[in-house]
Amino acid sequence: xxxxxxxxxxxxILLVLSSCATMKAVPKDxxxxxxxxxxxxxxxxxxxxxxxxxxxxxxxxxxRNTDADxxxxxxxxxxxxxxxxxxxxxxxxxANSSLVFGDTMEVGTFFAKYVPETAVLVRVKGPVGDxxxxxxxxxxxxxxxxxxxxxxx
Amino acid sequence: xxxxxxxxFIAIIAITTxxxxxxxxxxxxxxxxxxxxxxxxxxxxxxxxxxxxxITGSDSYxxxxxxxxxxxxxxxxxxxxxxEMEGSSGKETVLSTTVGSVSFKFGKLFGIEPIIATPxxxxxxxxxxxxxxxxxxGSTLIAVDSGLVTVESQGVxxxxxxxxxxxxxxxxxxxxxxxxxxxxxxxxxxNAEKYESLIADPETGLKHMGNQLDGFITxxxxxxxxxxELKMEKEYIKKEWQKILDEQGKEQGKAFFNKxxxxxxxxxGPLFLNIRYxxxxxxxFRRFILGGLYLDMKARYIMDVNNNEYQKFLxxxxxxxxxxxxxxxxxxxxxxx
Numbered sequence: 001x002x003x004x005x006x007x008x009x010x011x012x013i014l015l016v017l018s019s020c021a022t023m024k025a026v027p028k029d030x031x032x033x034x035x036x037x038x039x040x041x042x043x044x045x046x047x048x049x050x051x052x053x054x055x056x057x058x059x060x061x062x063x064r065n066t067d068a069d070x071x072x073x074x075x076x077x078x079x080x081x082x083x084x085x086x087x088x089x090x091x092x093x094x095a096n097s098s099l100v101f102g103d104t105m106e107v108g109t110f111f112a113k114y115v116p117e118t119a120v121l122v123r124v125k126g127p128v129g130d131x132x133x134x135x136x137x138x139x140x141x142x143x144x145x146x147x148x149x150x151x152x153x
Numbered sequence: 154x155x156x157x158x159x160x161x162f163i164a165i166i167a168i169t170t171x172x173x174x175x176x177x178x179x180x181x182x183x184x185x186x187x188x189x190x191x192x193x194x195x196x197x198x199x200x201x202x203x204x205x206x207x208i209t210g211s212d213s214y215x216x217x218x219x220x221x222x223x224x225x226x227x228x229x230x231x232x233x234x235x236x237e238m239e240g241s242s243g244k245e246t247v248l249s250t251t252v253g254s255v256s257f258k259f260g261k262l263f264g265i266e267p268i269i270a271t272p273x274x275x276x277x278x279x280x281x282x283x284x285x286x287x288x289x290x291g292s293t294l295i296a297v298d299s300g301l302v303t304v305e306s307q308g309v310x311x312x313x314x315x316x317x318x319x320x321x322x323x324x325x326x327x328x329x330x331x332x333x334x335x336x337x338x339x340x341x342x343x344n345a346e347k348y349e350s351l352i353a354d355p356e357t358g359l360k361h362m363g364n365q366l367d368g369f370i371t372x373x374x375x376x377x378x379x380x381x382e383l384k385m386e387k388e389y390i391k392k393e394w395q396k397i398l399d400e401q402g403k404e405q406g407k408a409f410f411n412k413x414x415x416x417x418x419x420x421x422g423p424l425f426l427n428i429r430y431x432x433x434x435x436x437x438f439r440r441f442i443l444g445g446l447y448l449d450m451k452a453r454y455i456m457d458v459n460n461n462e463y464q465k466f467l468x469x470x471x472x473x474x475x476x477x478x479x480x481x482x483x484x485x486x487x488x489x490x
Contacts, residue, residue, distance in 0.1 A: 053192070058447075060447055060448060066210055071451075074449065077452075078452055078453065078456055079456060080452075080455045104482070105478070105482045105485070105490075109487045109490040128456060128458055129458075
C-alpha cells in the first residue's frame with residue numbers, strides 16, 4: 001500500500017515539475033520539434049506565451065509582449081512556416097553566436113544579459129532559406145524562444 | 154518673513170523631488186515597470202524614479218500620481234517614461250510618451266510644471282489638462298482640455314489653449330492647430346490611420362523617422378562638443394592650478410580652485426545629464442518606433458525577401474542604424490539595453 005502511495009506521489013511530483021517553467025534547461029530534439037510544430041500550427045497566442053521578453057529578431061530587441069504577438073501574427077498571416085520534418089541542426093552557444101543576429105553593442109549586450117548559457121541555436125529550413133531559432137528552457141513540452149533571425153545568406 | 158521662508162522651502166522641496174515622487178495608484182491588468190534595465194510587474198503603491206518606464210499591454214491601464222498634485226493616466230499599449238534634463242531653470246522633469254495614449258491633469262505647483270515629450274515634440278505646460286497621443290509611426294497628437302500648452306518641434310512653437318489640438322509628424326514642424334470642439338478623439342483610429350499611411354509609403358516614413366533621429370543626434374553632438382571643450386579647458390586650468398599651488402601655496406591654490414576649477418565642474422554635470430536625455434530618447438525611438446516598422450516590414454516581405462522595395466527599405470534602415478550606432482551607442486550602457 002505504501003509503495004502505491006509513493007508511486008502516486010512521485011507521479012504527481014513529476015507532473016507538477018513537468019508543468020513548471022524554467023528558462024535554464026537545454027532543449028532536447030523532441031522539444032525543439034514540438035516547438036516547430038507549435039509554430040506551424042498557427043497558435044500565435046501560445047507562441048507569444050513561449051516568447052521570452054525581451055526577444056531578439058535579427059538585430060532588433062522586442063521589449064513588449066504586444067510587439068512579439070504582432071510579429072508572430074504577421075508571420076502567420078504571411079503564410080510563413082518552418083520545415084517540420086525534424087531535419088534541423090542544433091548548436092550550443094559559442095563565443096560568436098551573437099554575430100548571427102548582428103555585430104552591434106545592443107545584440108552583444110542582449111546575449112550577455114538575457115540569454116541563458118543553456119540556450120541553443122537551431123538552424124531550420126524555411127520557404128526562402130534557413131532560419132535560426134534561439135531556444136532555451138522549458139514550459140510543458142515546449143522550449144522558450146529568445147531569438148529569431150533569417151533567412152541566412 | 155517666516156511665511157516667505159516656509160514657501161521658499163516648500164518650493165525647493167517640490168522642485169527637487171518632483172520626479173522622485175511619482176507613484177502608481179491604480180493598475181488594471183498586467184502592467185510592467187522598466188527600471189535600471191530590469192522589467193518588473195507593477196503594483197499600486199510602487200514608486201517611480203527618473204529613468205523608469207510604465208509599459209501597458211493591449212488590455213491593461215495604469216494611473217500615477219505625483220505628490221497628489223498631478224495625475225497621469227496611461228492607456229493600453231502605451232510606454233510612458235519619466236526622464237530628467239537640465240533646462241534654463243535647473244533640473245527639469247520630462248514626462249515622455251514613446252507610444253500610446255497618456256492623459257495628464259496637473260495641479261499648480263508654484264509655477265513649476267514638467268515638460269511633456271514624445272519622440273517628435275516637446276511641450277511646455279501651465280495649469281493644464283491634456284492628452285498626448287504618440288503614434289507608432291512617430292507622430293504626435295496633442296489635445297488640450299484646459300490651460301496653456303506650448304508645443305515645440307524642429308525649432309518652431311505653437312501655443313494651444315482649451316479645446317485646441319495639433320499634430321506633429323516625426324522630424325517635422327508642428328502642423329496647423331485645430332479645434333477639438335465637436336470632434337471625438339479616438340487614439341486607436343488615429344493611430345491606425347497614421348500607421349496605414351506609413352506602411353503605404355515606408356520609404357518616406359523611414360526618411361521622416363531618420364530626420365527625427367538626426368534631430369536627437371544633432372543635440373548629442375552639440376552637447377558632446379561642449380563637453381570636450383570643457384574638458385580641454387579644465388585640463389589647462391588644472392595645470393595653472395597646480396602651478397599656483399606649487400608657487401604661491403595652499404591658500405592661493407584654494408582661492409584659484411574655487412574661482413576657476415569648481416565652476417567648470419558645475420557645468421559638466423548638466424551637459425552629461427542632457428547627453429543622457431537625448432541618448433535615451435534616441436534609444437526609445439529606435440526601439441519602439443523604428444524597430445516596430447522593421448518588424449512589420451520583415452514579416453510582410455518574409456516570403457519575398459528579394460523584393461526591390463523591401464531591399465531599398467533595408468538599405469535605408471541600415472543607414473539610419475549606422476548613424477545610431479556611431480552617434481548614440483557610445484553614450485549608452487548595458488543597463489539601458
